[in-house]
Amino acid sequence: MPAHVPNAGLNRRDLLKRAGGLAAIAAFAASCGGNTGRPSTGGGGGGAKVNLSQWYHQYGENGTKEAALKYAKAYTDAGVAVEWTPGDYASKLASGLLSNKGPDIFESQLNLSMVKSNQVVALDDILADVKDDFSPADLATNTVDGKVYGIRMIVDPQVIYYRKSLLDKAGIKPPETIDDLIAAAKGLTTDKVKGIFVGNDGGLALGAPALWSSGGDRLTTDHKAGFANERAAKAFGKLHELYASKSVLLGAPTDWTDPGALVQGLVAMQWIGMWALPGLQKALGDDLGVIPFPKLDAEGKQAVYSGGWTQFVNAKSANVDAAKKFVKWLWIDQQEFQEDWCLNYGFHIPPRKSLAAKAAKLQSGVAAETVRLTGEFGHTDDPAWTPKMNTAFNDMLTNIIRKGSDPAGEISKAEKTVNDELSRLFG
Known part of the structure; x- marks a missing residue:
């Protein structure tokens, strides 16, 4: 729900x-x-x-x-x-x-x-x-x-649902890597339809899945920021590449939690929760497929946010x-x-x-x-992940995705906030 x-x-x-x-x-x-x-x-x-x-x-x-x-x-x-x-x-x-x-x-x-x-x-x-x-x-x-x-x-679970007919018409296979996702979004974009909808904010909801797809996590088991590495920076940079491709729907009547963009034919793919599936099936019937968030590369792994x-x-x-x-x-x-x-x-x-x-x-x-997919690729939240950490993480994503800021520099700022919070919590 x-x-x-x-x-x-x-x-x-x-x-x-x-x-x-x-x-x-x-x-x-x-x-x-x-x-x-x-x-x-x-x-x-x-x-x-x-x-x-x-x-x-x-x-x-x-x-x-x-x-x-x-x-x-x-x-x-x-x-x-x-x-x-x-x-x-x-x-x-x-x-x-x-x-x-x-x-x-x-x-x-x-x-x-x-x-x-x-x-x-x-x-x-x-x-x-x-x-x-x-x-x-x-x-x-x-x-x-x-x-x-x-x-x-x-x-x-939050995943990517897509219109099978639109991918088939464009000769595009369901994406397996983030580069595939970017290419597919571009290939599916026309003068009437955008390739994908990931939220009116440009894709902040994809931050954790992208990190997981690189093999990382928001926190390490020894209570440190888990996203301060080159692979995470690469994954976040790919989210900017997707945003800058002009294949992402922005300004939709409803946000990504609502299936309206996919149901109304505004996009070919949408990041959304399973809660919307009955409405999607009613509107699209068998013309509906699902994939997890794609892996970063051959060394990565697909991801599902299990909220x-x-x-x-x-x-x-x-x-x-x-x-x-x-x-x-x-x-x-x-x-x-x-x-x-x-x-x-x-x-x-x-x-x-x-x-x-x-x-x-x-x-x-x-x-x-x-x-x-949830059973195989699902990730849940760590109780140690606090709102202050999340605010810093989302500020980092906003600057990287929408503004094109250098991922390494933004990661460094968010890492400090997260580690300060962890020190407060764990001493």
């Missing part, structure tokens, strides 16, 4: 990153209230059921809010009020977690600062019986110092045990609801391996291929 849609131009990756840095945003009073999944049942004393608040950002797909309310209403051991937040969810959540007016349960992406600031509680106890049913990557993105702090709700959302329990909740019980009920015990959430409002890979294996909608065609 795209992480936006109050505003079609909102960059999904930016929201994901901002949501990860909750401890870094200054506190202010968060508003409460919201939509109630079931009638209020009163306070926690005298044997009465406790009331829990559960916060979501506003999903774009029709039916998602109603589904969240349905799940909350079905729970009988506590009252669960669903807070559905359009707009700047990240800032509201950050302020809520820094105050005493925040949610009991919330969705986000784990950031090391959240753990160090004691904003989230470990959930190893409720995961114990099913831990092996989650992929190592989905566990790793929510793990700090051996403890798991969140339960993955959905997996959102998603995770459920957490607020450490400041007055009802931590009750909140954990609800999270276990919904995201571990209620497999029917988990499958509904992942497959009936856009397409997403269920984090539970057992559910993904039997999900009929993901067993054939482009959906099955996207799942396969």
Whole structure:
């Protein structure tokens, strides 16, 4: 499910990153209230059921809010009020977690600062019986110092979908390297159609995939910047080459998180999440193919960004045990609801391996291929990657991609910020 849609131009990756840095945003009073999944049942004393608040950002797909309310209403051991937040969810959540007016349960992406600031509680106890049913990557993105702090709700792979007929007509094979991608984008560009759409910002969403395709990563295992090398510089330089080729769509009516550019025939290829697949299939039928982000060269490797959302329990909740019980009920015990959430409002890979294996909608065609590519080439976020690091990384990409700045010089500036942040976090 795209992480936006109050505003079609909102960059999904930016929201994901901002949501990860909750401890870094200054506190202010968060508003409460919201939509109630079931009638209020009163306070926690005298044997009465406790009331829990559960916060979501506003999903774009029709039916998602109603589904969240349905799940909350079905729970009988506590009252669960669903807070559905359009707009700047990240800032509201950050302020809520820094105050005493925040949610009991919330969705986000784990950031090391959240753990160090004691904003989230470990959930190893409720995961114990099913831990092996989650992929190592989905566990790793929510793990700090051996403890798991969140339960993955959905997996959102980001890939390149393309129009088979347009590539066939131009005599172009699906790209396998970044040079192939640049050549294909040029060859597919006409006076009416651009070769590719990677976002109205020119392709910042491709920064991490390009780095992965070079064989690198944003952070090393010994807590250093992992992109300060010649191969990373080469990969980022290729993103500028793609941008400067005049084959990239800019100024689209909706941003890359929305399938409109590909559906409307504005482009032949588009970087986008699997959440858009039902709409793409409905509009394009069998004229749809998928590839991962191409490898940099023969020494590189194709890449898929395996994003998603995770459920957490607020450490400041007055009802931590009750909140954990609800999270276990919904995201571990209620497999029917988990499958509904992942497959009936856009397409997403269920984090539970057992559910993904039997999900009929993901067993054939482009959906099955996207799942396969994610399993083979997927990358998740490192909890140590903070919003400040991400801002420096995106500033670097902006200067390289759009302005044509020297990659080595821009990398050096971003590297300093990242290493300073790592020193702060790890000492």
